[in-house]
Amino acid sequence: MATAKNTCDGHHRHHLTSADSCHSHEHKDDGGLQDICVSIVPIFNHLAKEQMNEIAEVIQHFDYKKGENIYRAGDQSDALYIVRRGKIRIYRLSDSGKEQLVRILRPGDFTGELALFNEGIHEAYAEAMEETNVCTIRRNDLQTLLNKYPAIALKILAEFSSRLEQSEKQTARFATEKVETRLALFLAECLDDEHSSKEFVLPMSKKDIASYLGTTPETISRKLLELEELGYIKQKAKKRIEILDLEGLHLI
Amino acid sequence: MATAKNTCDGHHRHHLTSADSCHSHEHKDDGGLQDICVSIVPIFNHLAKEQMNEIAEVIQHFDYKKGENIYRAGDQSDALYIVRRGKIRIYRLSDSGKEQLVRILRPGDFTGELALFNEGIHEAYAEAMEETNVCTIRRNDLQTLLNKYPAIALKILAEFSSRLEQSEKQTARFATEKVETRLALFLAECLDDEHSSKEFVLPMSKKDIASYLGTTPETISRKLLELEELGYIKQKAKKRIEILDLEGLHLI
């Protein structure tokens, strides 16, 4: 079982920031906050108040400091983790030791599901990118909830479905598009997120973008410059990007 | 609604075999066969006999000839398709027109789910690779079944979960490994499937392997030769491959 205690049993190998000591601790009180936690998650927030309270009963909260691992590849899966505050990086390590950024979780997102319904062994790593607080539901408790409230299963089904679509789309892009195109599409999607306006802030470092897009920071740097010279975008200070030609980006 | 009729309303653009006329037709009879159909599918075969009969009630069967499309990107999703006999190629087309093979469905596999729980619009193409027979459950009927028998949702959850894991693993490979490595891992997994013995038959044409692995037939040809020269494998007649050094394959 991966309680906070055994999820931070060491430093992971490829991140040198450290200061990685384990200060996670459980909150046993504040029913109020727990309420909030349940109600911000799409998979639960459709339920009636009293059902949410029932869920809040079985939820435990944990804190993670920047750089700490919530779980690692090889860990036994034992809980569903819902982000209440902070950000979590989900990444994989290839046999050859290269890292690929899979996803970044923000408040309301959840993880840990894959292993829960499967082998029970995590294949990816989850690392807090900053001070982060998560709600956890243990495997057994989740099982009980799913049986009692089938609507939850349907919500998770919808979430899985959309993630699968997303993941397969991403795979297809890797298979068929070159870096420049993947980057262009990535930028276009960033704009979608921050709806309105033609400007946005990159949601992660260029290093992480490189990892996410399966390339190197050097190439990202060069390709962004190229896109700028071609008049598609404009790079501003503080990771701000202005899209000058969204149409064009999609056609690259 | 994508009944057999409107799923074969034309030839798709990039496959020249044709003889692509639409001969699909519905079977309204044979309760026996329908029984078999339900019982071979992992997501249903755990149910009691009478529940399976209930499902058989709402199932419709369709035939597709080689090359026909079950659905196409852009189609409105309206049903879950379960393969009873034959093989189905699921592939995506990039904006630039390149094709990526996502998966090959064999009897017992299902598809159409993604769109069912989401937007409702397919993003991929499904094409019969040979004479194929599918069972379909319409969107509404499936919804009813899921509400009535939550256990089905849990089964689908497990299936989604494993596909997600698989898809994310594949994405990570594209992001971090070169073609030679991806091919080596692919071969190793082929061997896993055909458990026992160190020999197997490639599950698809080399052209399709190339599409699946995001490369070209030329490169597959060359890399297979290279793996052979390095003593990892031996290519035999009729797409047979003998693995000489499984350990080595994993380390490439």
Added chain:
DNA sequence: CGACAGGTTGACCGTTATCAAAGATCGTGG
């Protein structure tokens, strides 16, 4: 037997990784 898709081989070139080094930025502690 002929047609045709699939497969192989060779020559070439474009894209992107790599290595190195310098410059910018961020967070931290004094």
Added chain:
DNA sequence: CCACGATCTTTGATAACGGTCAACCTGTCG
């Protein structure tokens, strides 16, 4: 609040990897 160090980012030079094009095989099927 500034200074320091660490990390991130940029830029350049180089080379490997793999895509493309073209020609030629090969097996299969009518």
